[in-house]
Amino acid sequence: MEKAPGIQLFQKWGDLDGDSRLSLIKQLTELEHQLVSLSFPASGHLYLMESIPDNKHILLDSSVDPTSQYGIGPSCDRSWDMDQSHSNPNSSRNLDQGPWKSVAAYGRALANREIFRLRTQSSTRPDRLRSANIEDDIALLQKAADLIERLESSLSLEQNSRPTLWHTDLHMGNIFVSETEPSKIVSLIDWQSISVSPLFLQVRWPVFLEPPDDYVKGFIHPQLPRDFESMDDNDKELATYRFKQASRTKTYETSTYLSNRAAYNAMNIPRVFRELFIRCGEVFEEGVEPLRACLIEISQLWERLKLPGTCPFSFTPDEISAHDISFEEYEELHRVRKFALEYLGTDSEGWIAPAMDFDEKVAQNEELFEYYLGNLAEGKSRESLLRMWPFSESLD
Numbered sequence: 001m002e003k004a005p006g007i008q009l010f011q012k013w014g015d016l017d018g019d020s021r022l023s024l025i026k027q028l029t030e031l032e033h034q035l036v037s038l039s040f041p042a043s044g045h046l047y048l049m050e051s052i053p054d055n056k057h058i059l060l061d062s063s064v065d066p067t068s069q070y071g072i073g074p075s076c077d078r079s080w081d082m083d084q085s086h087s088n089p090n091s092s093r094n095l096d097q098g099p100w101k102s103v104a105a106y107g108r109a110l111a112n113r114e115i116f117r118l119r120t121q122s123s124t125r126p127d128r129l130r131s132a133n134i135e136d137d138i139a140l141l142q143k144a145a146d147l148i149e150r151l152e153s154s155l156s157l158e159q160n161s162r163p164t165l166w167h168t169d170l171h172m173g174n175i176f177v178s179e180t181e182p183s184k185i186v187s188l189i190d191w192q193s194i195s196v197s198p199l200f201l202q203v204r205w206p207v208f209l210e211p212p213d214d215y216v217k218g219f220i221h222p223q224l225p226r227d228f229e230s231m232d233d234n235d236k237e238l239a240t241y242r243f244k245q246a247s248r249t250k251t252y253e254t255s256t257y258l259s260n261r262a263a264y265n266a267m268n269i270p271r272v273f274r275e276l277f278i279r280c281g282e283v284f285e286e287g288v289e290p291l292r293a294c295l296i297e298i299s300q301l302w303e304r305l306k307l308p309g310t311c312p313f314s315f316t317p318d319e320i321s322a323h324d325i326s327f328e329e330y331e332e333l334h335r336v337r338k339f340a341l342e343y344l345g346t347d348s349e350g351w352i353a354p355a356m357d358f359d360e361k362v363a364q365n366e367e368l369f370e371y372y373l374g375n376l377a378e379g380k381s382r383e384s385l386l387r388m389w390p391f392s393e394s395l396d
Helices: 018-037 103-120 134-151 233-259 261-267 271-280 289-300 317-344 358-375 382-388
Strands: 045-048 070-073 163-165 175-177 185-188 196-198
Touching (some): 018 163, 103 134, 103 196, 134 271, 271 289, 317 358, 358 382
Antiparallel strands (some): 045 070, 163 196
């Protein structure tokens, strides 16, 4: 951070007027367009050639890297940080960690990694998943991997899958602006775990521009509620806040459409395609419910998604009913998490801006937990809510 010129955006955001915020958001989409314009030969991580392990790499095109200093090598994402023993027949060295030339190879690798973790690291799974039926989870992952290979020829995926470098964590702490011209972006930090991956999996809303719950995509400008003038002051304040939030999101969406059409198109592929890959890579940590929900949805929308042939799997009414029950439990867990993260102003790792008082945030965490327990927990015990709460380790 000391090497990055400028000052973090969160320190200046409150001082920017509407036009300045508009200008900054447009700059952000132009920077993302520069990233999308770079051509990469495969998905994986970007290395200096001298640092690529085991000489497993694919060179960049000479138009991007004329001196051949860089290459795409294996993924160094933390999710791949597992046993690397040569002597262990179940070693993760047998997994395909990239680089991957096709989206199908990428998806198959995610599924195989999660299968490996389920078979070798079950004792380290989150407590709520320890009793899960591992073989059932593995069977579902195998089903998802087979489906991914069939979907590769889908026009929607084919047109939006080229390997792309993207910054996937653009919050106000990672964006630096000029101290004298705070509407001008001068640095982006936190690139150390950034990957090259299929475009449709990379594109996303910057954290501070994520759409509110009632946001409508497309060329429909946000509006204040029709009964705004008759609202009391508190409701007016909340409605105004949501309107401004939606307006900033719409600025980003429109600017992306105008200056970064490839990213805009990739953001608007069928949601279930993106979900399939994401959920496939999260089974060990999050459980199988989100992946099963995705597969059920795809099976029900097969024709509407214009997929070839017939869906290679199906779910019985009893299986769907059982899933609905377990998925409701999963959604409740994430409602609790989302509530805590949103009102504490942090992320899943508990990031707090250096300018904030950490002890004060810890106290807020306790107050928020007690509020949820007393008003929103719907009869849950303290112990049950503690198991769901994202920062329970700081609670007595």
